[in-house]
Amino acid sequence: MNFFEFAWSISPKLLAGSLTSLELTALAISIGFILGIPLSLGRVYGNKIIYTVTTIYIEAFRGTPILTQLFILYFGLPSIGIMFSPFTAAVIGLGLNSAAYQAEFFRGAIQAVKGGQMVAARSIGMSKIKAIRYIILPQMFRLVIPSWSNELILLLKASSIAYMIQVSELVSVGRQIASRNFRTFEVFLVIAFIYFVIVEILNRILHSVEKKIKIPGL
Amino acid sequence: MGTLISIELALAFLGFGFVVGLPLAVGEVYGNKFVKNLAVLPIVEFFRSIPALVLLFLFYFGASYLNLNFSPFIAALLAMGFRSAAYQSQVFRGAILSIDVGQMQAARSIGMSRFKAIRYIILPQALRISIPGWSNEYAMVLKDTSLVYALGITELMRQGRYIVARTFGNAILVYVICALIYFVIVHFGVKLLDFLEKKYRIPGYEIKKVTTRA
């Protein structure tokens, strides 16, 4: 089989693998989002204790490799009795990691919303929480879209690391295929191509979403 | 031990990336359309869209496909080096573009060739401006050295694995220690780069801090 025939023949399996990768990415970024917002709010508005705790979390996850984090979750925890399936460990690990990064750019965006907004909200009688909910956060979300898009793409690429803890995502499937017919390089060429295409598509989509949601004049 | 290899790897990748990345950036900003669109942009896009792990495998297995004899180390160096080059070129590009256009004009007005102007006027300023973005790249590369585990290279993570296997020990303890080591190296590296940035700051000239993803 020449290269293209080969590529075509293995595509179905590879696409199944990419679906797992995408699943992984989607779950992880959602976890990251849900966790990231409170974390960022904690860093901006919290008292000293909350600030310290959140900072430690964020620094820890940003300062260490994803591989290490996944190893701790999948290979490390069993030694104290907690066992996760590979997929679960990957989702948790990538999710917690993403939360740290998302928290940071949420924080940046919150601080970029002009100070006058909060003051104005308080002046019409809103509590801090209401002000955050109705005035700050909506603006913050729009500001954050470029960074968030970037994060999504980065997570997709990071999902490949889950291979190392035996999750059947794209890279893992690729290696399985290769172990049977030994055309490893070509398999990975196809894999590289698939990633490239997915990333390009995501980029385009996110870009047009960004344009649509833009606040006029900002 | 494993840590030293990791640091060596990181420095090698960063160094390679710098040597390749800087010309890429200059080519992207100052090059003509051919250089930019046929050479620079494809390279940068390729190495940025594909996960590091896939790149590592690509280079490693690509070597045997083309009948070249690569050690895992060389494959890793090429894969991660070019990747770092792609990212670094964007940092440098941003820095170069943020320099006021009058600088280049003034340099040309006293008779400097484009090359001289870039060398003596643009780059010294661009490199200083790049430091914050570059320290992000440092952190990223250091953490990514963990991925060469997949090629069998004995860096920190693999050492950790061996220790766990040999001592049937507390896996969690070992890996947490690995994490701590990475953290310390990243942290101090960044502090060092911060210090360098302050030291070489042009007096009176405010360098805007570019916050990018670690």
Added chain:
Amino acid sequence: MTQIILKVENLHKSYGKTEVIKGVSFEVKKRETKVIIGPSGTGKSTLLRCINQLDPLDKGQVWLEDVEITKPPIDINQVRASIGFVFQSFNLFTHLTALDNVRIGPMRVKGMKEEEATKIAVEEFKRVGLGDKIHHYPAQLSGGQQQRVSIARALAMSPKLILFDEPTSALDPELIGEVLEVMINLAKEGTTMIVVTHEMGFARSVANDIIFMDNGIILEEGPPGEIFKNPKHKRTAKFFSKIT
């Protein structure tokens, strides 16, 4: 015979579809101070930039002494080393001290050794009255000081003539004087200069010849006495009435 340093013939320049310089010709003699005045946006700055080809010209010829610098093959860098240029926004090299700013041309373009270049630089600093500030960085200097350094930078290359592109337009009023003073002294010493400016006082007292440009062409040319007292065109008179 007075030597002609610069000759411009039939210069045309367009930006896109708009022609901003529509056939300009003039000559500059050695030791002459030529001042170009006129309403904003009429191509005066562009004209200067076309002379040393910082902006390429579309049509026309320029001679520097007896060499046609618009005819290839020409080493434009060599040409620029012989023509000094002072920008409206100074454009000092921000990462270099004042001294290095002035030295770098002689050292890196002309290949001089450091001591020689430093001697020249110090000389020029004295000429512009900034002997004590040479180790400062541009950001630590006032606008007037920066501009004077930039004049020193141009002088250090021993150019055949110096082009000044609205040198005082970006300065606070109280700093304009120190720069004009330097330029007046240069003119007195016999430096060949072309100055684009809005400073009419300077034009009146220092210029040997004035060019009034409007809408991309030279409307009038002549010594200050004539131009200011007896402008030939209505446009010129209108311009003066608006600014006095």
